[in-house]
Amino acid sequence: GQNIDQPTEMTATEGAIVQINCTYQTSGFNGLFWYQQHAGEAPTFLSYNVLDGLEEKGRFSSFLSRSKGYSYLLLKELQMKDSASYLCAVRDSNYQLIWGAGTKLIIKP
């Protein structure tokens, strides 16, 4: 079967750095997406990786290793507004998105 694993919850301090991991086992691979979802709101697109390596977008970076079936989202200079759930999703060989359950990130002052 297809599976995506993320930690259920993480806690970090304002101003610090946090890394949210995602491991996947899917039927084929056509890219990996990270989304941010604030409580009670819809997910919003953060990043896309299809090749190995690091993609940087301001305070957020996303890394992919296809051989290891592994990705992480790195958030720097954490702000209170970064408190949200972070969803990892993989596009499989049928171009369908397989979603992880999300990681709830709690930022403390």
Next chain:
Amino acid sequence: SQTIHQWPATLVQPVGSPLSLECTVEGTSNPNLYWYRQAAGRGLQLLFYSVGIGQISSEVPQNLSASRPQDRQFILSSKKLLLSDSGFYLCAWSVPTGESSPLHFGNGTRLTVT
């Protein structure tokens, strides 16, 4: 620019009543359209997706149905709601081609079946 509208934002319905949720997309043609459900504290479950007018693929057998009467309109329906239908319903669109194209979500409908 493209926008997606989904309504209503919240809905409270009794068990056994019908349901109709509507979603429209503006600023793009022939989008792929999706209905997802998210139960509290859980991941996104794909319910239906559509690659064109009248073309609906169902991912999970249940008492829900979807229709796409127009290119940029997607409707989620039920004839008789169950308690288990409660959840956060999200409509989304993506461009029809390109593996890198992300999904863009509407604001969602929070449905409570009582």
